[in-house]
Amino acid sequence: MNNGRVIGIDLGTTYSCVAIMEGGKPVIIENSEGARTTPSVVAFSRAGERLVGQLAKRQAVTNPARTIQSIKREMGSNYRVTVDGVAYTPEQISAMVLQKIKADAEAYLGEKVSKAVVTTPAYFNDAQRQATRDAGMIAGLDVLRIINEPTASALAYGLNKLSQHATILVFDLGGGTFDVSILEITDGVFEVKATCGNNRLGGDDFDQCIIDWFKTGFQKKEGIDLSNDLMAIQRLKETAERTKIELSTALVSEVHLPFLTADASGPKHLETSLTRAKFNDLTAHLVEATMGPLQAALEDARLSPDQIEQIILVGGSTRIPAVQDSIRRFFGREPSKAVNPDEAVALGAAIQGSILTGEVREVLLLDVTPLSLGIETAGELFTRIIERNTTIPTSRTMTFTTAEDRQSSVEVHVLQGERELARHNKSLAKFQLSGIPPATHGVPKIEVTFDVDADGIVHVSARDAGSGQKQSVTIHRSAGLNPDEIERMQTEAEQFAKEDRDLKERISAKIQAESMVSESDRIVQNYGDRVDRSYVDRVTHACDLVRSALQPKDPDPATLRSAVAGLDLSLLDLGKAIHLRSRAGSAGAQADEERPEPIELRESGPIQSQGH
Numbered sequence: 001m002n003n004g005r006v007i008g009i010d011l012g013t014t015y016s017c018v019a020i021m022e023g024g025k026p027v028i029i030e031n032s033e034g035a036r037t038t039p040s041v042v043a044f045s046r047a048g049e050r051l052v053g054q055l056a057k058r059q060a061v062t063n064p065a066r067t068i069q070s071i072k073r074e075m076g077s078n079y080r081v082t083v084d085g086v087a088y089t090p091e092q093i094s095a096m097v098l099q100k101i102k103a104d105a106e107a108y109l110g111e112k113v114s115k116a117v118v119t120t121p122a123y124f125n126d127a128q129r130q131a132t133r134d135a136g137m138i139a140g141l142d143v144l145r146i147i148n149e150p151t152a153s154a155l156a157y158g159l160n161k162l163s164q165h166a167t168i169l170v171f172d173l174g175g176g177t178f179d180v181s182i183l184e185i186t187d188g189v190f191e192v193k194a195t196c197g198n199n200r201l202g203g204d205d206f207d208q209c210i211i212d213w214f215k216t217g218f219q220k221k222e223g224i225d226l227s228n229d230l231m232a233i234q235r236l237k238e239t240a241e242r243t244k245i246e247l248s249t250a251l252v253s254e255v256h257l258p259f260l261t262a263d264a265s266g267p268k269h270l271e272t273s274l275t276r277a278k279f280n281d282l283t284a285h286l287v288e289a290t291m292g293p294l295q296a297a298l299e300d301a302r303l304s305p306d307q308i309e310q311i312i313l314v315g316g317s318t319r320i321p322a323v324q325d326s327i328r329r330f331f332g333r334e335p336s337k338a339v340n341p342d343e344a345v346a347l348g349a350a351i352q353g354s355i356l357t358g359e360v361r362e363v364l365l366l367d368v369t370p371l372s373l374g375i376e377t378a379g380e381l382f383t384r385i386i387e388r389n390t391t392i393p394t395s396r397t398m399t400f401t402t403a404e405d406r407q408s409s410v411e412v413h414v415l416q417g418e419r420e421l422a423r424h425n426k427s428l429a430k431f432q433l434s435g436i437p438p439a440t441h442g443v444p445k446i447e448v449t450f451d452v453d454a455d456g457i458v459h460v461s462a463r464d465a466g467s468g469q470k471q472s473v474t475i476h477r478s479a480g481l482n483p484d485e486i487e488r489m490q491t492e493a494e495q496f497a498k499e500d501r502d503l504k505e506r507i508s509a510k511i512q513a514e515s516m517v518s519e520s521d522r523i524v525q526n527y528g529d530r531v532d533r534s535y536v537d538r539v540t541h542a543c544d545l546v547r548s549a550l551q552p553k554d555p556d557p558a559t560l561r562s563a564v565a566g567l568d569l570s571l572l573d574l575g576k577a578i579h580l581r582s583r584a585g586s587a588g589a590q591a592d593e594e595r596p597e598p599i600e601l602r603e604s605g606p607i608q609s610q611g612h
Contacts, residue, residue, distance in 0.1 A: 006115045006144060006357055007105050008349025010152070011094060011132065013072040013176025013202060015316070016040050017343055018101045019350035020109065021359060026156065026350040028343050031104040037342055038104070040175075042096045043067040044083045052100040064234040068093050070204055073176045075135075076128035091131050095138035102139055116141045117353040119345050121177040122148035123197035123370050125416060126428065126458045133455070144356050146455040149174070150181035151192055151367050152348025153314040157339050158185045159351055159363070167193075169308045171294070171327060171335070172345075174315035176202040178290060180297040182308070191366040194300035194389045196293035201286065203244070203317040209282040210240035214255070214270065222268050224261060232261050236270075247276045248319045280322045287322050294330065300389050311335035314344050366391050369452050376413040376422035378403065379507030385450045388418065392456055397449040399465075406438035412448060412462045414473070433462040435469040442519075509557040513546050513564050520571060531577040539574050542567035 008026065010017040015037040018029045031038045033054050043056035044066045051059065060067040068081050071093040080087040098118075105113045118141075120132050129146050136143035150170035157168065165186050172179040179197035183190055214236050215226050226232045239257060246253040257270035280287075298305065311327060313335050318324065327335050339347075354360040369392050374384040386396050402410065410433050417425030436444050445465040452458055461472035520543050528536045546563040549555055 005109065005111070005113065006117060006350075006353030007102075007113055008152070008346050008351070008353050009098065009101055009116050009118045010149065010343075010345035010349060011072065011098065011118055011120075011135070012037075012040055012174055012345075013070050013204065014040055015175065015342065016097055016101055017346035018105050019343070019346040020105065021350050021354040024360075026159075026347040026354075028346065029105050029108045031100070032107065038097070038101060040072065040094075040097050041067065041069050042071070042093050048084070050096065052096050061231060061234045061238065064230040067234075070176050073200065073204075076125065076131040091135040091138060094132070094135035098135055098139035098141060102141060114140065114142055115144055115353070117145045117147060117349045117356070118143050119147055119149045119152050119349050121172075121174075121197060121199060122150050122179040122181050122195040123177070123199050124148075124456075125371065125426075126456065128199075129456050133457075145352060146457075147349065147352050147365070148179070148181065148192070148195065148367055148456075149177075149345045150179050150195065150314065151183065151190065151365065152346075152352065153312055153339060153344040154181070154183045154185070154190055155348035155351045155363070155365065156344040157310075157312050157336075158190060161185065166309050167303065167307060168310040168312055169297070170312045170314055171290075171318060172197075172314040173290065173317040173323060174202050175317070176200075176204050178202060178293065178315075180290075180294050182297050182301040182303065188362045189364045189366065191391070192368045192389075193303070194297045195368055195370050196297040196300065197370075198289065198293060201289055202315070203241075205286055206244055206283050206317065206320065207237060207240040209286070210243055210274065210279070211236045213274070213278075213282055214240065214272070217272055218260070218268075218270055222263075224263060224268060226261060229261055235260060243274055244279070244320070247274070247279050248321060251276050276321065283320075283322065287320075287326050290323070291326065291330065305331050310338075312339060312344075313337070314339065314341050316342055367454070367456070368392060369394070369456055371416050372418055373414070373416055373428075373450055373452070373458060375448060376415060378511045380422045381507055382415055382417070382420055382422045382425050385448065386452060390452075392452045393454045395449060395451045397447050400446045400448055402436070402439070402441050402444050402446075405441050407441065407444075408436050408438055409434040410436070410446060410462070412460065412471075414458075414460050428458065429460065429473050431460075431462070431471055431473045433464060433469060433471045435467060436464045437467050439466075440522075505557050506554065509560040509564075510550065510555055513550055513555075513560045516564055516567055516571075517543050517546050517550075520567060523571065523574065527574075527578050531574065535570075535574045535577045538570040539567070542570040 008019045017037045019026045020029055028036045030036055031053065035054065038053040039057040041053065041056040041060065043051040043059060043063060045051060056067060066083055071090045074090040075094065077090065079090055081093065102113055116136060118132055118136055120129055132146060133143045150172045153170050153172060154168060167184050170181045177197065177199050178201040179195065181195040182193045184193055219225050235257060239255060243253045243255060252273055252275045255270060255272045255274065259267045260270045261268050308331065311331055318341050324335065351360060352365065355363050355365065368389045369386060370388060372384045372388045373386040374382055377383040385398050386394060411430055412433060413422065413430045414428045415422055415425040416428050419425050433446065447463045447465060449461045450458065459472065459474050461470060463470040520539055524536055524539055546567050549559045549563040
């Protein structure tokens with residue numbers, strides 16, 4: 001057995017695919033049924049037999065309650081599916097699909113397979129990536145790397161173009177998720193510039209529009225609501241998928257579903273036809289929903305549409321003519337047909353596997369993190385430590401301090417999202433850093449470090465520089481986002497951007513004012529008797545003005561800024577006077593300037609930041 005063989009797996013919402021490098025080229029491995037893709041479907045027969053792939057999909061109509069589809073949309077959540085009294089997690093169901101893929105690969109290669117590169121949507125969060133890795137472990141696979149689906153597609157597209165320079169956009173619309181990624185290929189370096197997407201948009205949603213249209217028409221004609229008829233709904237689902245595919249090449253699809261249901265008068269049949277024009281009308285809102293992330297990715301990459309040299313289409317849903325028309329109108333030119341939309345992701349995963357084993361040496365992949373990461377700070381603000389679309393792996397550190405005298409512990413609240421206020425973002429984890437030596441507030445220096453590894457998984461640590469006390473956490477899937485929350489956070493961030501900025505400005509102004517008053521009192525108390533009384537009086541008067549501005553329940557930021565500016569000038573004059581009078585005063589003033597400015601975190605004693 002060659003321990004270096006690594007398979008590349010596209011674990012899809014509706015279909016999965018596996019590839020391997022052979023002779024320096026990635027090739028698709030056919031499954032035991034001779035197909036190049038495997039339905040991501042698991043079923044349990046009434047006899048207790050477990051069916052996976054095409055066998056599971058084939059019996060779904062007669063066994064809908066025991067057939068599980070599109071489980072990828074629930075990855076990283078607390079969702080459970082119960083069959084025969086047994087509750088299965090999304091990871092367990094996904095592992096069953098992976099086990100079949102693993103077995104098919106072993107049959108093809110004639111040897112055991114234990115290593116894999118598995119892909120996820122670019123917009124999968126930390127919890128969803130962890131869940132994908134767990135599914136691989138359950139299936140008996142050592143997941144060497146988790147990579148983003150659009151990035152894998154770019155590898156498949158660019159492997160034979162390593163000597164060229166190109167800026168490409170990957171438009172990945174699959175069965176359940178949607179991603180846009182922009183990459184720059186330069187001398188074998190694949191660098192992701194930006195990524196955006198929606199984990200709740202894909203071919204399943206286009207199918208659902210057709211299903212709803214079928215149900216509405218049938219109810220109008222026959223007076224029967226099919227919503228609670230599981231067998232009928234499964235038949236409609238399969239027919240909707242076939243109809244969608246037909247309408248990619250035909251202008252009309254004829255639908256004949258005999259004996260769909262029955263009532264007292266006898267059996268009822270569904271006989272109708274759906275035109276491409278009507279299908280486009282039913283799904284126009286879904287096509288339009290792809291344009292927002294597309295525009296956002298371009299803005300994040302600081303590129304205009306005409307600077308994109310190639311548009312790569314990935315995912316079976318990009319075969320929908322209305323989707324291609326929308327892309328054509330946006331860019332003013334045809335997208336590339338250089339890769340197979342169904343196979344490109346698996347091929348790219350196989351290439352990444354060969355990079356990890358050293359078989360391919362001339363390629364370097366630089367991916368990005370999809371959402372900003374940071375902590376909660378004073379006034380419930382969200383302080384970003386790693387901005388979205390930062391190249392990974394990466395590590396960033398910010399220095400914080402305490403907000404209260406003799407504070408011996410702080411709570412670090414880790415968040416993910418794009419809103420300015422902590423409560424509007426997703427809480428990933430909270431942990432305590434204890435054992436901080438008691439000191440005056442603002443003196444301790446607490447270093448908070450975020451590490452994002454090559455899989456996009458987050459590790460956070462906090463260290464007190466004075467005592468060396470350290471605490472760390474790896475974000476686990478139980479703290480992850482729900483699959484649709486990332487897109488909601490992105491949309492809300494844009495929708496409420498001005499409101500958030502205004503609120504952040506008010507909170508920041510209040511915190512700065514309170515901190516300056518506290519610091520001024522300390523300076524006057526320690527050094528006021530060393531200089532002419534007029535300097536002290538001016539500082540005291542300026543402090544009174546700031547306190548007055550702080551009196552209202554919701555202080556006006558402009559009034560606070562004006563009062564703080566006056567206090568800042570009087571403190572500057574006092575500092576100069578102290579400096580001129582004595583060397584000791586000079587040292588004290590310098591220490592004041594170096595002291596961290598407070599930004600408190602939460603409870604058990606706040607923590608504060610060294611900079612804005």
